[in-house]
Structure formats: C-alpha cells, structure tokens
Amino acid sequence: MELIVSDVAVARGGIPVLEGVNLSVSSGTALVLRGPNGIGKTTLLRTLAGLQPPLQGTVTLPPEGIAYAAHADGLKATLTVTENLHFWASVNGQGGVEEAITRMNLADLRDRRAANLSAGQKRRLGLARLLVSGRAIWLLDEPTVSLDAASVALFAGVVREHLVRGGAAVMATHIDLGIPEAEVLDLSAFRANRHIPAGHGFDEAFA
Ligand SMILES: Nc1ncnc2c1ncn2[C@@H]1O[C@H](COP(=O)(O)OP(=O)(O)OP(=O)(O)O)[C@@H](O)[C@H]1O
Numbered sequence: 211m212e213l214i215v216s217d218v219a220v221a222r223g224g225i226p227v228l229e230g231v232n233l234s235v236s237s238g239t240a241l242v243l244r245g246p247n248g249i250g251k252t253t254l255l256r257t258l259a260g261l262q263p264p265l266q267g268t269v270t271l272p273p274e275g276i277a278y279a280a281h282a283d284g285l286k287a288t289l290t291v292t293e294n295l296h297f298w299a300s301v302n303g304q305g306g307v308e309e310a311i312t313r314m315n316l317a318d319l320r321d322r323r324a325a326n327l328s329a330g331q332k333r334r335l336g337l338a339r340l341l342v343s344g345r346a347i348w349l350l351d352e353p354t355v356s357l358d359a360a361s362v363a364l365f366a367g368v369v370r371e372h373l374v375r376g377g378a379a380v381m382a383t384h385i386d387l388g389i390p391e392a393e394v395l396d397l398s399a400f401r402a403n404r405h406i407p408a409g410h411g412f413d414e415a416f417a
Pocket residue numbers: 222223224227245246247248249250251252253254382
C-alpha cells in the first residue's frame with residue numbers, strides 16, 4: 211500500500227505554485243507538510259485527493275483508497291452526529307459508527323444536529339468520519355483547527371492507531387501534532403518559479 215508522488219508540479223488559479231515534488235507514503239507512515247502560508251500545502255493535498263490534476267508528473271494512489279478531510283468538513287447540517295456517521299459509513303460500505311463516536315468523544319452529542327455543534331465539535335465529527343471511511347490513506351488539511359488541547363491529543367491518538375493498523379496519513383499543519391513518528395516535509399524547497407504572463411494582473415507599480 212503506497213502513495214507515490216513523482217516530479218509533480220501543481221498550480222492554483224493558473225499560476226504554478228510547487229514543482230519537482232517527490233514523496234511517498236506507505237503503510238504505517240505519516241508525513242507532515244509544512245511551509246509558510248500560501249506555499250501550496252492545500253493545493254498539493256487537493257491534487258493528491260484527485261480534486262485537481264497535476265500540471266506535471268504523476269500521482270499513484272493505492273487501491274485501498276484515500277479519504278480527504280479539508281477545512282469544510284463535509285457534514286450534513288440537518289443530520290445528527292449519529293446520522294452523519296451512518297450516512298458516511300453506508301456510502302463507504304463500512305460499519306464502526308459506535309466505535310467512532312466513542313473514540314472522538316461524541317457520545318454526549320450523538321443526537322445533536324451538526325449545524326448546532328461548536329467549531330471544535332464539528333471538527334471532531336469530521337475526524338470521526340475518517341474512522342468510518344475504511345480508507346487506508348488519510349489526507350488531512352489542518353485537521354486540528356478549532357480543537358482544544360485535549361482534542362488535539364485525541365486526534366493524535368486516533369492517527370497513531372490508524373498507522374499501527376497499517377494505514378497512512380499526509381497532513382498539512384502549522385502546529386506540532388504530537389505524532390513523533392511522522393516525517394516532516396517543508397514544501398518551501400519546491401516553490402515554483404511563479405511566472406505571471408504579461409497582462410495577467412500584478413501591476414509593477416504595486417510591486
Ligand atoms: N481559488 C484560488 N484561485 C487562485 N489562487 C488561489 C486560490 N486558492 C489559493 N490560491 C493561491 O494559491 C497559493 C497556494 O495556496 P494554498 O492554499 O495551497 O497554500 P497553503 O500552503 O495551504 O496556505 P495556508 O498555510 O495559508 O493554508 C497561494 O498563493 C494562494 O493565494
């Protein structure tokens with residue numbers, strides 16, 4: 211089980227952001243993507259998730275599939291916590307809803323509609339969704355935003371268990387997640403030459 215990225219370049223809004231990215235993630239390993247705001251962490255994760263094609267290079271996904279969790283958690287606002295998880299479990303042909311509720315500390319909130327959860331509670335539900343996805347590789351974009359310290363620790367524990375079970379994770383984050391076995395890749399090394407074609411904005415008077 212392996213995700214392989216070979217000589218990948220990515221663009222956002224038609225402008226190259228990163229180039230020459232090589233990485234691989236295999237069973238039991240985690241990779242943390244770092245770099246300053248705007249370097250292209252989200253753009254790379256979207257490319258790995260198949261939401262946008264690479265400008266160049268290849269992304270090889272494992273047959274076991276990927277689960278992508280972005281800033282918008284993909285929750286159904288009018289469904290309860292339990293209903294959301296049953297929905298996602300059935301989409302993926304999985305069970306494990308009760309375990310996910312317990313693991314992400316959502317038992318007291320199980321009958322509350324997603325719309326009425328706090329930001330951090332929504333995040334916990336979004337992460338519980340990963341547990342019922344049955345996917346081997348988790349692609350996580352700033353997974354701990356809005357989480358308090360206890361929930362960050364809960365999250366780190368869930369990721370580490372996923373690794374022990376043979377899963378893998380690629381995570382963009384600015385904070386220390388408390389997953390010491392994770393490798394760190396700073397994307398600054400892959401910053402593309404952001405050539406902007408003449409006549410496409412960026413007036414030199416404002417440079
Ligand atoms: N919809 C868009 N259209 C055009 N450009 C965009 C769009 N979204 C992002 N960008 C630009 O693409 C570049 C890469 O953005 P991206 O969101 O991938 O960075 P990031 O490393 O995830 O940043 P952050 O740490 O702030 O989340 C940035 O320069 C950003 O301004």
